[in-house]
Amino acid sequence: MSASDQDTPAAETEETEETEETAQAEETEQADELDELDATESPAEGLTPKQARRLRVAAASVLLVALAVVLVIRLASRTSVLVVGVYGLAMILCGIVIELSRNGRTRLGTWLLAGGLLTALALDWLVLP
Known part of the structure; x- marks a missing residue:
């Protein structure tokens, strides 16, 4: 097995972690945007x-x-x-x-x-x- 074959799983793991962090950040941003929309639609309730x-x-x-x-x-x-x-x-x-x-x-x-x-x-x- 060459050195490049051994590095592939580690690179995939790092990419997966970055993808999960990005997805979680996007979900939080979407929740905040929905909160802002909800706040503008329902005043003082x-x-x-x-x-x-x-x-x-x-x-x-x-x-x-x-x-x-x-x-x-x-x-x-x-x-x-x-x-x-x-x-x-x-x-x-x-x-x-x-x-x-x-x-x-x-x-x-x-x-x-x-x-x-x-x-x-x-x-x-x-x-x-």
Whole structure:
């Protein structure tokens, strides 16, 4: 095998990564353009989609920090794999909600955040000692 044959997969991987980044940037630009169109069509009816996304990202970020603090407090009082599991999954869920909101899926993110946090609280109350 020649050296040029060995470089081909690496070059394809770099091209694929660049293509994915470009596609993601284009999707974000398209979502922003749609937000601007929506904002001009519906005057003063609640939040604009861009504001809703920012609000959900901020809410999920605050909850992520709060869950981290509660995890540290719970681990200080009682070390358990279940504690790490429940609060770790809730923190991962907050990260997923942040990413969904950044990509324009605010309703889905809201439902996941509410359902996931209620589930985490129920597991904390019912399962954890």
